[in-house]
Amino acid sequence: MADAALTSHAVHEAPTGFIRKWIFSTDHKVIGIQYFFLALFSVLLGMILSIFIRFNLVWPGTEIPLLETFFPVGAPGGVMTPEFYLSFLTMHGTLMVFFVLTTAPQGGFGNYFLPIQIGADDMAFPNLNMLSFWFTFVALVVLLAAFFVTGGAPISGWTAYPPLSALGEIAGPGLGTGQTLWIVSIAIFCVAALLGALNFITTTIDMRTEGMTLMRMPLTVWSWFVTAILGLLAFGVLLAAGILLLMDRSAGTSFFIPGGLVVSDQIIDHKGGSPLLWQHLFWFFGHPEVYIAILPGMGVTSQLLSTFSRKPIFGYRAMVYALFGIGILGFMVWGHHMFMSGMSPYTAIFFSLLTTVIAVPSAIKTFNWLGTLWRGNVRLTTPMLFAVGFVSLFVTGGVSGLFLNQPSTDIYLHDTYFVVAHFHIIMGVAAIFGIFGGTYYWFSKMFGRQMSEFWGKVHFGFTFVGVYAIFTPMHFLGMAGNPRRYAELTGFDFLEPLASIHLFITIAAFITIASQLIFLINFFWSLFKGKKAEINPWQATTLEWEIPSPPPHDNFAGKLPVVYRGAYEYSVPGEPLDYSMQTAPKTAES
Amino acid sequence: MLLAITIWIFTLITVILFTDLVPEMLELASGQWFPETASVHGAIVDAQFFNTLMVTGVVFILAQVALGYLVFRYRERPGQTAYYYHGSNKMEWAWTAATTVLFFVMVSMGYGVWLDVYVHAAPEDAIQIEVTAQQFAWNIRYPGPDGQFGIVRPELIDDAAGNPLGLDPQDPTGEDDLVVPTMAIPVNRPIELILRSKDVTHNFSVRELRLKQDTVPGMMIPLRFTATKTGKYEIACSELCGMGHHRMRSFLDVLSDQGYADWLEDQSEF
Ligand code: HEM
Numbered sequence: 001m002a003d004a005a006l007t008s009h010a011v012h013e014a015p016t017g018f019i020r021k022w023i024f025s026t027d028h029k030v031i032g033i034q035y036f037f038l039a040l041f042s043v044l045l046g047m048i049l050s051i052f053i054r055f056n057l058v059w060p061g062t063e064i065p066l067l068e069t070f071f072p073v074g075a076p077g078g079v080m081t082p083e084f085y086l087s088f089l090t091m092h093g094t095l096m097v098f099f100v101l102t103t104a105p106q107g108g109f110g111n112y113f114l115p116i117q118i119g120a121d122d123m124a125f126p127n128l129n130m131l132s133f134w135f136t137f138v139a140l141v142v143l144l145a146a147f148f149v150t151g152g153a154p155i156s157g158w159t160a161y162p163p164l165s166a167l168g169e170i171a172g173p174g175l176g177t178g179q180t181l182w183i184v185s186i187a188i189f190c191v192a193a194l195l196g197a198l199n200f201i202t203t204t205i206d207m208r209t210e211g212m213t214l215m216r217m218p219l220t221v222w223s224w225f226v227t228a229i230l231g232l233l234a235f236g237v238l239l240a241a242g243i244l245l246l247m248d249r250s251a252g253t254s255f256f257i258p259g260g261l262v263v264s265d266q267i268i269d270h271k272g273g274s275p276l277l278w279q280h281l282f283w284f285f286g287h288p289e290v291y292i293a294i295l296p297g298m299g300v301t302s303q304l305l306s307t308f309s310r311k312p313i314f315g316y317r318a319m320v321y322a323l324f325g326i327g328i329l330g331f332m333v334w335g336h337h338m339f340m341s342g343m344s345p346y347t348a349i350f351f352s353l354l355t356t357v358i359a360v361p362s363a364i365k366t367f368n369w370l371g372t373l374w375r376g377n378v379r380l381t382t383p384m385l386f387a388v389g390f391v392s393l394f395v396t397g398g399v400s401g402l403f404l405n406q407p408s409t410d411i412y413l414h415d416t417y418f419v420v421a422h423f424h425i426i427m428g429v430a431a432i433f434g435i436f437g438g439t440y441y442w443f444s445k446m447f448g449r450q451m452s453e454f455w456g457k458v459h460f461g462f463t464f465v466g467v468y469a470i471f472t473p474m475h476f477l478g479m480a481g482n483p484r485r486y487a488e489l490t491g492f493d494f495l496e497p498l499a500s501i502h503l504f505i506t507i508a509a510f511i512t513i514a515s516q517l518i519f520l521i522n523f524f525w526s527l528f529k530g531k532k533a534e535i536n537p538w539q540a541t542t543l544e545w546e547i548p549s550p551p552p553h554d555n556f557a558g559k560l561p562v563v564y565r566g567a568y569e570y571s572v573p574g575e576p577l578d579y580s581m582q583t584a585p586k587t588a589e590s
Numbered sequence: 591m592l593l594a595i596t597i598w599i600f601t602l603i604t605v606i607l608f609t610d611l612v613p614e615m616l617e618l619a620s621g622q623w624f625p626e627t628a629s630v631h632g633a634i635v636d637a638q639f640f641n642t643l644m645v646t647g648v649v650f651i652l653a654q655v656a657l658g659y660l661v662f663r664y665r666e667r668p669g670q671t672a673y674y675y676h677g678s679n680k681m682e683w684a685w686t687a688a689t690t691v692l693f694f695v696m697v698s699m700g701y702g703v704w705l706d707v708y709v710h711a712a713p714e715d716a717i718q719i720e721v722t723a724q725q726f727a728w729n730i731r732y733p734g735p736d737g738q739f740g741i742v743r744p745e746l747i748d749d750a751a752g753n754p755l756g757l758d759p760q761d762p763t764g765e766d767d768l769v770v771p772t773m774a775i776p777v778n779r780p781i782e783l784i785l786r787s788k789d790v791t792h793n794f795s796v797r798e799l800r801l802k803q804d805t806v807p808g809m810m811i812p813l814r815f816t817a818t819k820t821g822k823y824e825i826a827c828s829e830l831c832g833m834g835h836h837r838m839r840s841f842l843d844v845l846s847d848q849g850y851a852d853w854l855e856d857q858s859e860f
């Protein structure tokens with residue numbers, strides 16, 4: 001212990017130059033902030049893309065002069081072509097899933113707060129940490145480059161199913177260089193995620209301070225830990241699949257391309273591959289990925305509900321077991337994305353049953369959150385509102401999942417807007433609520449100033465109502481049979497009566513997106529002009545609330561804390577305050 | 591306080607949107623939401639959907655109302671202290687068991703119809719029709735009077751020359767094959783589709799018949815059903831297949847026996 005402290009001190013001289021301090025930094029806090037801003041940039045871009053997506057669905061063929069300036073080829077005369085729509089759709093999904101939901105909750109908050117919450121002065125491998133951020137950054141640059149190459153960005157969706165994604169330009173615009181860049185970007189992203197995962201796992205196991213037993217760790221730490229394990233097992237598979245796909249495209253192999261294909265009257269010289277192989281590999285990554293996106297949100301929600309109910313978390317152990325249950329089972333349910341793919345119908349039943357099993361730990365988490373609120377003393381701060389919103393969204397999205405995990409009902413709902421509604425609510429919006437909750441909660445610790453509570457609540461109001469207004473009607477579109485990934489809705493008679501719902505959704509989306517300006521202004525204004533933050537403004541118990549805001553370079557100023565209690569000791573009878581810090585020795589009675 | 595009420599109202603609105611309005615909307619716009627089913631298995635699929643809606647609807651309302659209620663009831667007030675309580679294993683076991691049973695009972699009710707469509711063999715007298723998807727069109731093939739599909743060869747495919755499937759002129763069983771862009775079937779007769787694709791993965795779907803199945807290049811996937819209502823339905827592609835995905839449309843005519851016979855005759859005259 002003493003040795004470790006000494007060595008880490010030697011490493012932990014604060015860097016002086018601007019570049020070492022803010023660009024190529026090895027400080028987990030700076031890297032966390034870098035990840036956070038990378039995600040913020042990506043989410044803004046992804047949102048802008050979704051404005052165009054929603055616009056085109058309702059007013060196809062409209063001239064948007066601005067578009068022509070940026071994309072003279074993709075949008076001649078400023079009018080979106082169908083392939084241009086699909087390229088925006090692909091980039092929207094890819095940015096959101098990889099560069100927002102995978103980076104902000106884990107790379108951002110995880111990086112910043114995991115070491116502090118376990119009482120460490122940095123990650124186990126600071127250089128690796130820096131490397132994984134910069135790999136992510138390069139991956140983003142490569143992805144965005146796809147917009148500007150001949151043919152534009154790929155049109156095969158964030159799932160990139162071959163043969164469509166494997167055949168090159170002959171199968172459609174954007175499937176040449178654009179698709180290649182997409183695959184390369186994802187491959188680089190995978191490497192970054194693997195490095196990050198190793199670091200998180202090692203840090204959690206190895207760097208906990210004295211007294212920080214596993215069962216005293218905050219649930220945020222548990223969720224980052226389990227997420228890292230999922231990342232380690234899932235991203236390797238996607239990396240392999242991506243390399244195979246690249247080889248199919250450029251080295252003449254046929255992993256995913258069967259024989260006898262004829263595209264636009266031209267025979268394709270490949271044989272022996274299987275399109276389903278990609279789907280299996282992709283979803284073996286893809287389902288754990290949705291948990292990678294949502295588990296940190298669950299951790300944050302648990303932390304916030306307990307803190308602001310002034311009450312210990314209900315069923316701490318059950319929460320930890322449920323996290324692991326979801327994590328392990330998450331690797332056994334990928335086939336529920338493939339009921340209609342042509343895989344064996346017996347397999348479908350197997351995957352359906354396993355997906356039903358995973359719904360149980362999800363329900364357990366919900367019950368425990370409700371149990372935490374019960375008989376609490378609930379402070380409705382902005383972060384708390386987002387945590388409550390998270391629970392509401394998680395319930396809504398979980399319920400619609402039960403329609404999709406039955407192959408019989410999925411016959412009708414598969415690949416419709418019902419699926420779009422489901423995964424946006426449970427994965428997209430719920431995870432974003434986790435991120436918002438975390439931002440409002442930890443902003444003061446990260447930046448030393450306080451965000452406005454009032455504008456935070458206004459932002460919450462617009463966003464909570466807004467996302468339900470956008471996504472609830474999509475269930476009905478799905479029930480009316482509206483397929484997803486359609487660039488225009490004019491080609492089918494049965495889609496015509498749905499136009500008014502689409503219009504409603506588009507308007508709701510515009511208002512909701514506009515209301516995010518409230519957040520942005522609050523964020524940047526507070527960054528420079530906000531009220532100076534105290535050390536522990538929320539009266540919370542975990543270790544980050546014992547050190548200055550923002551914390552010094554090595555977090556604990558050379559003196560690692562000693563932990564005596566669990567993470568959520570609120571309202572302990574007989575103690576003077578309604579919160580007892582983890583570092584406070586227990587009094588006799590408790 | 592005000593906020594507590596607001597959030598609760600939001601929750602309520604959500605609940606109402608999601609549940610109360612559903613049956614109402616279904617009625618109001620019948621033929622718009624959930625088009626009336628036109629196949630035997632479609633009725634069972636719909637029934638399973640509504641079973642699921644009932645069970646999950648109750649779960650949904652209880653959970654959302656409980657959430658709103660707890661936040662409201664235990665909002666911070668002077669003099670109120672939180673209960674120092676770490677949870678109860680009994681409760682954990684109880685709700686784990688309850689959800690497990692509830693979910694599994696509900697889910698297992700739906701597997702029968704799945705087996706009907708995908709596993710149980712088609713009856714002897716089922717009419718076989720082949721569907722071959724391509725960017726962005728459907729090719730429907732009937733075997734003709736001999737009941738046999740002729741051999742197809744990818745190297746013979748020539749859309750411009752009117753041989754989109756690559757039928758081999760040397761093969762006598764192919765001579766009477768009928769290849770058309772739209773599909774017709776007789777009502778109340780078992781049908782077995784054989785789904786193929788020439789290029790990328792597409793998806794054959796007809797919403798009124800509750801049919802949806804990927805067509806995968808390199809695979810021949812059977813799909814069995816019996817239509818129960820005559821009418822003209824739209825065939826839509828439901829798997830992203832490229833820039834023309836959104837306009838990959840054809841029609842399925844469900845005809846009376848007589849109408850079907852007439853149709854076949856008409857087509858053969860070309
Ligand atoms: C807890 C977090 C969850 C997340 C983040 C999540 C996320 C997703 C995502 C991203 C999709 C998108 C598929 C696509 O691109 O086509 C999806 C589909 C699906 N989800 Fe979930 N899901 C979650 C929970 C559940 C639960 C609890 C169930 C069922 C009990 C479920 C069942 C399904 C099924 C069956 C599909 C496939 C639907 C289809 O392709 O037709 N999910 N989910």
Ligand SMILES: [Cu+2]
Nearest residue numbers: 286287333334
């Ligand atoms: Cu999944």
Ligand SMILES: [Cu+2]
Nearest residue numbers: 827829831835
């Ligand atoms: Cu298609």
